Amino acid sequence: MLQLIDLHKTFDQPTGRITVLGGIDFHLEAGQSAALLGESGSGKSTLLHLAAGLDHPDHGDIKINGQSTRHHTEADWAEQRRNHISLVFQQFHLIPTLTVLDNVRLQARLCGRMDPDYEHQLLNRLGLATLTHRLPHQLSGGQQQRVAIARALLHRPPLVLADEPTGNLDEHSSESVMALFVDLVREAGCTLLMVTHSAAMAAYLDQRWRLHDGTLSREGEVA
């Protein structure tokens, strides 16, 4: 489903050029979930951005569903994100002028995959059923995160890329929401790559990978 082949990424900084990803190889089968671990600054967000086409590698290839993205234009990537990839990032990127319900429906509408039954189920499971007419600023951080999750899953995208929120939610509520998120991703049959700082969360996923010194290695499989 998602394949990263010899990905290299450097950045120019005032002190010189730094290599963040120095030849990354990674493969995740459809329906599998993987945790991406690593110290702060090890390149986790960079890797996620490359996999989503929000930034591009110096060289290497990203294959999604077996298709190379090497020659993708920005329009191709936008189409890919609209139809095949959902992003759940630390900033929830809700539209402030739209209600909860319209925010939840946003991506499904864009790609023409509305599903009233699944929408009903998602809103209930995520505790949003009574909040559908509110605006994002009338929600807590945790509620906003759950809206972002519902929006990411309503159209059942083949690939979900997630950056676990750390700063603005307390550890307990963050972990319980992310555990529910992983359950929903599994039930929807999506493939998941998730940055997490939590060992408990990582153990909940099928695979664990660690970024260190520009290389990615797989850690012990979870039974």
Ligand SMILES: Nc1ncnc2c1ncn2[C@@H]1O[C@H](COP(=O)(O)OP(=O)(O)OP(=O)(O)O)[C@@H](O)[C@H]1O
């Ligand atoms: N656009 C950029 N220009 C220059 N340097 C960058 C850029 N984006 C990231 N970096 C650098 O690349 C390195 C990896 O950053 P990245 O955000 O991917 O790390 P991370 O593992 O996600 O960190 P954290 O866990 O703190 O979020 C850091 O040293 C960062 O300063």
